[in-house]
Amino acid sequence: SRSLNLAVIPGDGIGQEVVAEGLKVLSAVLPQDVKLETKEYDFGARRYHATGETLTDADLDALKRHDAILLGAIGDPSVPSGVLERGFLLKLRFAFDHHVNLRPSKLLPGVATPLAGQPEIDFVVVREGTEGPYTGNGGTIRKGTEHEVATEVSVNTAFGVERVVRDAFARAQARPRKKLTLVHKNNVLTFAGHLWTNVFHKVAAEYPEVTTDYIHVDAATIYLVTQPERFDVIVTDNLFGDIITDLAAAVSGGIGVAASGNINPSGAFPSMFEPVHGSAPDIAGQGKADPSATVLSVALLLRHLGHEAEAARIEDAVSADLAERGGLPARSTSEIGDALAVRVAG
Amino acid sequence: SRSLNLAVIPGDGIGQEVVAEGLKVLSAVLPQDVKLETKEYDFGARRYHATGETLTDADLDALKRHDAILLGAIGDPSVPSGVLERGFLLKLRFAFDHHVNLRPSKLLPGVATPLAGQPEIDFVVVREGTEGPYTGNGGTIRKGTEHEVATEVSVNTAFGVERVVRDAFARAQARPRKKLTLVHKNNVLTFAGHLWTNVFHKVAAEYPEVTTDYIHVDAATIYLVTQPERFDVIVTDNLFGDIITDLAAAVSGGIGVAASGNINPSGAFPSMFEPVHGSAPDIAGQGKADPSATVLSVALLLRHLGHEAEAARIEDAVSADLAERGGLPARSTSEIGDALAVRVAG
Ligand SMILES: CC(C)[C@H](C(=O)O)[C@@H](O)C(=O)O
Ligand SMILES: CC(C)[C@H](C(=O)O)[C@@H](O)C(=O)O
Numbered sequence: 001s002r003s004l005n006l007a008v009i010p011g012d013g014i015g016q017e018v019v020a021e022g023l024k025v026l027s028a029v030l031p032q033d034v035k036l037e038t039k040e041y042d043f044g045a046r047r048y049h050a051t052g053e054t055l056t057d058a059d060l061d062a063l064k065r066h067d068a069i070l071l072g073a074i075g076d077p078s079v080p081s082g083v084l085e086r087g088f089l090l091k092l093r094f095a096f097d098h099h100v101n102l103r104p105s106k107l108l109p110g111v112a113t114p115l116a117g118q119p120e121i122d123f124v125v126v127r128e129g130t131e132g133p134y135t136g137n138g139g140t141i142r143k144g145t146e147h148e149v150a151t152e153v154s155v156n157t158a159f160g161v162e163r164v165v166r167d168a169f170a171r172a173q174a175r176p177r178k179k180l181t182l183v184h185k186n187n188v189l190t191f192a193g194h195l196w197t198n199v200f201h202k203v204a205a206e207y208p209e210v211t212t213d214y215i216h217v218d219a220a221t222i223y224l225v226t227q228p229e230r231f232d233v234i235v236t237d238n239l240f241g242d243i244i245t246d247l248a249a250a251v252s253g254g255i256g257v258a259a260s261g262n263i264n265p266s267g268a269f270p271s272m273f274e275p276v277h278g279s280a281p282d283i284a285g286q287g288k289a290d291p292s293a294t295v296l297s298v299a300l301l302l303r304h305l306g307h308e309a310e311a312a313r314i315e316d317a318v319s320a321d322l323a324e325r326g327g328l329p330a331r332s333t334s335e336i337g338d339a340l341a342v343r344v345a346g
Numbered sequence: 347s348r349s350l351n352l353a354v355i356p357g358d359g360i361g362q363e364v365v366a367e368g369l370k371v372l373s374a375v376l377p378q379d380v381k382l383e384t385k386e387y388d389f390g391a392r393r394y395h396a397t398g399e400t401l402t403d404a405d406l407d408a409l410k411r412h413d414a415i416l417l418g419a420i421g422d423p424s425v426p427s428g429v430l431e432r433g434f435l436l437k438l439r440f441a442f443d444h445h446v447n448l449r450p451s452k453l454l455p456g457v458a459t460p461l462a463g464q465p466e467i468d469f470v471v472v473r474e475g476t477e478g479p480y481t482g483n484g485g486t487i488r489k490g491t492e493h494e495v496a497t498e499v500s501v502n503t504a505f506g507v508e509r510v511v512r513d514a515f516a517r518a519q520a521r522p523r524k525k526l527t528l529v530h531k532n533n534v535l536t537f538a539g540h541l542w543t544n545v546f547h548k549v550a551a552e553y554p555e556v557t558t559d560y561i562h563v564d565a566a567t568i569y570l571v572t573q574p575e576r577f578d579v580i581v582t583d584n585l586f587g588d589i590i591t592d593l594a595a596a597v598s599g600g601i602g603v604a605a606s607g608n609i610n611p612s613g614a615f616p617s618m619f620e621p622v623h624g625s626a627p628d629i630a631g632q633g634k635a636d637p638s639a640t641v642l643s644v645a646l647l648l649r650h651l652g653h654e655a656e657a658a659r660i661e662d663a664v665s666a667d668l669a670e671r672g673g674l675p676a677r678s679t680s681e682i683g684d685a686l687a688v689r690v691a692g
Contacts (some may be wrong), residue, residue, distance in 0.1 A: 082533045082534070082539065114461055115460055116463075133498075138570065139537055140540070142504075146504050148503065150503075151501055154484070156496045156498075158488075158492050188436065191486045191498055194486070194496065197427075218591075221567065221593035222601070225461075225593065225597060226600075242534075242564050244567075245564075245566050246564035246565060311514075343635050
């Protein structure tokens with residue numbers, strides 16, 4: 001009999017609520033013969049305030065033993081900016097070498113978008129997850145004085161760029177439109193830009209069926225609101241990916257439905273799945289959060305572990321639920337989760 | 347009698363066409379007693395191919411003697427990416443210490459936006475122009491091998507951050523809503539983020555009437571499409587400013603109407619004014635380019651030199667022209683310029 005041994009990190013704010021619904025839907029969709037084991041970990045603001053810890057070596061050892069990780073959200077205004085981000089979220093992505101940060105954007109029927117004319121949106125961003133300006137490289141001299149200098153170093157390696165570019169080409173090859181767009185700023189960031197562009201062209205030669213394109217990150221934001229249909233798969237660096245995937249989420253239904261995977265394709269470490277949204281402390285505990293983004297992250301998790309049919313069932317359920325929503329009275333977080341659980345089970 | 351001694355750089359592609367209209371409107375709006383002198387400079391792809399030069403010390407000496415610079419666009423697919431950007435555009439911004447990159451966004455009545463529901467958009471981005479990841483700091487080792495490492499260094503100084511933050515506070519103070527938003531990514535880029543955030547709070551204490559706000563750059567792209575009305579003045583770093591001003595242009599009428607100023611507020615060097623759009627080689631020479639962005643850049647130029655009444659006349663003319671456009675047959679670049687010249691003279 002098969003098993004799924006899941007680490008669950010509800011985290012802060014609405015993280016608790018949405019993860020509960022994600023697990024509800026996961027239990028409902030899993031075949032009888034798959035044994036689901038979950039272990040909950042208490043990371044985030046509470047733990048930080050109680051112990052000063054964000055993520056210890058022992059924590060990493062424990063997490064390492066799971067098949068995958070489901071995360072709600074980490075972050076609270078009571079913790080200084082950067083402490084939990086660098087000390088937990090980014091530490092985990094780097095420690096487990098989550099170099100493929102996968103963020104699909106699909107505007108589902110009936111879902112509201114801030115864009116006029118309900119454009120066709122169906123693309124996926126492959127954001128590099130372990131390099132770029134996210135490495136924590138840099139420093140400060142003469143801090144707090146009028147002579148302070150602060151630097152941030154974007155580190156890009158052929159190894160790191162090539163593996164994520166390969167992943168993106170393989171994903172593009174597997175999609176009907178077979179189109180891959182590199183987003184960078186190679187006319188200004190010429191050192192990193194040349195590396196990304198050269199590696200992109202080198203790997204492209206191995207994928208003759210994939211149509212390739214290059215767009216500067218600034219222009220990409222224009223196309224995301226004026227011609228989002230031009231994108232199929234996008235590959236980009238860690239920071240540009242961070243920026244454009246929030247915009248992509250906004251135009252394709254909002255961060256209430258934006259899912260993401262922090263993936264280590266080799267399987268050497270468990271991959272982590274989380275909604276793109278944050279902990280939203282302003283609405284926490286009120287049952288107002290939309291669990292769809294977390295539920296869709298569960299679908300990405302299942303697909304990553306080879307449960308394709310179950311992943312598709314979840315996506316269909318969310319799609320059907322969203323299509324119906326206009327006609328439904330406003331529902332709470334758990335009511336939406338219940339409805340999705342019924343759909344995937346049925 | 348007063349004079350305006352202008353350096354004119356038509357540049358590449360549609361730069362030629364739109365600058366001609368900008369000058370037409372400038373001549374029409376200037377009071378009789380202001381003597382306009384213009385000198386045209388041939389920079390860009392043609393010069394680069396002919397001589398290998400982009401911007402020499404002698405060029406800088408010549409440009410330095412003008413009151414201001416009007417630029418069309420620089421860039422052509424025949425020149426490798428980065429050569430003209432780093433060798434001309436950025437070289438000039440750095441040489442003349444254009445640390446305030448001013449980019450207003452206003453959705454004028456009757457102008458199409460990709461956003462549903464015609465939101466109210468009227469804000470200005472103050473983008474730092476001489477630091478951040480734009481300094482050209484960084485490098486490459488083992489180029490072209492599987493062990494290549496490429497770095498880009500974002501350099502941020504208290505001096506550089508404070509002067510642009512001060513400029514932004516002064517602009518916010520002068521506007522009716524008096525609101526200033528800092529856009530950064532201080533939860534990840536913690537070294538630069540702390541510097542920007544600390545300087546921002548320090549200067550804020552001197553402007554008690556200005557309401558302040560902080561938004562991460564990724565979230566800012568969401569607000570730009572879902573709640574653009576929340577912005578009044580934004581201050582941000584060079585790269586984030588590059589990205590969000592293209593998005594801002596897209597939502598507020600497109601890059602056909604987006605103007606910008608590369609300003610040295612001290613006057614030690616002439617400031618440069620240019621449309622946000624590029625050289626658009628695909629439509630060059632066909633009279634299809636909208637000269638409005640260049641004409642509005644002329645307005646910023648006039649305001650910078652103290653000709654406030656003339657700047658306002660140009661802005662009113664563009665606004666009236668755009669409001670009428672839906673009812674007009676499609677017009678060429680020079681027809682739009684003619685119409686604007688008539689309006690500002692009238
Ligand atoms: C919270 C922050 C560290 C994170 C990031 O910048 O990657 C978030 O914005 C995201 O996109 O997952
Ligand atoms: C062409 C390029 C160097 C430039 C920039 O990145 O600043 C452009 O995108 C702009 O915004 O003026």
